[in-house]
Amino acid sequence: xxxxxxxxxxxxxxxxxxxxxxxxxxxxxxxxxxxxxxxxxxxxxxxxxxxxxxxxxxxxxxxxxxxxxxxxxxxxxxxxxxxxxxxxxxxxxxxxxxxxxxxxxxxxxxxxxxxxxxxxxxxxxxxxxxxxxxxxxxxxxxxxxxxxxxxxxxxxxxxxxxxxxxxxxxxxxxxxxxxxxxxxxxxxxxxxxxxxxxxxxxxxxxxxxxxxxxxxxxxxxxxxxxxxxxxxxxxxxxxxxxxxxxxxxxxxxxxx
DNA sequence: AACGGTGGCAACCGCCCCTGG
DNA sequence: CCCAGGGGCGGTTGCCACCGT
Numbered sequence: 001x002x003x004x005x006x007x008x009x010x011x012x013x014x015x016x017x018x019x020x021x022x023x024x025x026x027x028x029x030x031x032x033x034x035x036x037x038x039x040x041x042x043x044x045x046x047x048x049x050x051x052x053x054x055x056x057x058x059x060x061x062x063x064x065x066x067x068x069x070x071x072x073x074x075x076x077x078x079x080x081x082x083x084x085x086x087x088x089x090x091x092x093x094x095x096x097x098x099x100x101x102x103x104x105x106x107x108x109x110x111x112x113x114x115x116x117x118x119x120x121x122x123x124x125x126x127x128x129x130x131x132x133x134x135x136x137x138x139x140x141x142x143x144x145x146x147x148x149x150x151x152x153x154x155x156x157x158x159x160x161x162x163x164x165x166x167x168x169x170x171x172x173x174x175x176x177x178x179x180x181x182x183x184x185x186x187x188x189x190x191x192x193x194x195x196x197x198x199x200x201x202x203x204x205x206x207x208x209x210x211x212x213x214x215x216x217x218x219x220x221x222x223x224x225x226x227x228x229x230x231x232x233x234x235x236x237x238x239x240x241x242x243x244x245x246x247x248x249x250x251x252x253x254x255x256x
Numbered sequence: 257a258a259c260g261g262t263g264g265c266a267a268c269c270g271c272c273c274c275t276g277g
Numbered sequence: 278c279c280c281a282g283g284g285g286c287g288g289t290t291g292c293c294a295c296c297g298t
Binding site: 270276277 | 280295297
């Protein structure tokens with residue numbers, strides 16, 4: 001069996017946070033700083049799981065968070081970074097000051113995924129979709145049916161990965177120690193990457209004067225598709241150091 | 257006006273990695 | 278080296294507002 005849940009669910013609040021809970025959390029972190037999430041709820045007088053507190057703080061309460069109004073520049077950058085990094089929302093978020101991985105993930109799922117499909121681009125591979133494929137994926141990518149929900153046909157937690165595999169296409173890769181076939185029934189987290197390319201660690205995004213969009217300029221030193229070139233960077237399984245991508249973005253003064 | 261479908265997003269779940277003992 | 282716990286992460290779900298019929 002897996003590890004026990006991070007906290008006993010008995011007596012703990014779930015669901016939306018109340019202003020009072022927010023205030024307690026903010027006050028506690030202002031006084032004591034971040035960290036010790038597991039013990040924080042108890043010390044702060046919150047009937048919440050530590051993870052829930054962390055999530056609330058990271059995604060909503062942190063003072064440096066920008067909310068909403070994702071600019072076209074940010075949107076373009078998200079698309080470019082997703083093309084490079086795949087669904088590594090936290091890495092993408094690091095390149096967008098004030099944005100959280102959750103916000104970017106949501107924005108991708110609700111806006112950009114659809115937008116790319118409408119442009120005939122496969123949001124997973126960032127390549128042109130064939131017309132047939134596009135129609136098929138659009139149909140399959142529809143928001144889950146409420147009817148299905150009412151019929152209690154929600155996918156079980158344990159079976160989710162199989163369906164995800166079906167949706168995500170060919171660029172699903174296994175994490176580190178995985179060497180079995182796609183569709184692991186354990187529900188292991190899967191990461192889909194763009195077609196493997198060898199690039200230099202330094203990437204710059206230059207802006208088109210005409211439309212303000214960005215173009216990723218990375219020094220590709222080898223042909224694409226060399227999927228055998230396993231990661232030089234075990235941490236990310238990427239052919240470059242995703243943590244240290246340098247971006248030439250005029251409207252972002254700091255890169256971290 | 258009522259109802260069902262869809263969109264958007266906050267929050268949860270479960271797995272994995274890292275680190276300290 | 279091994280193990281357990283904390284924290285981080287990505288995928289998924291639930292709720293609510295909005296929209297079209």
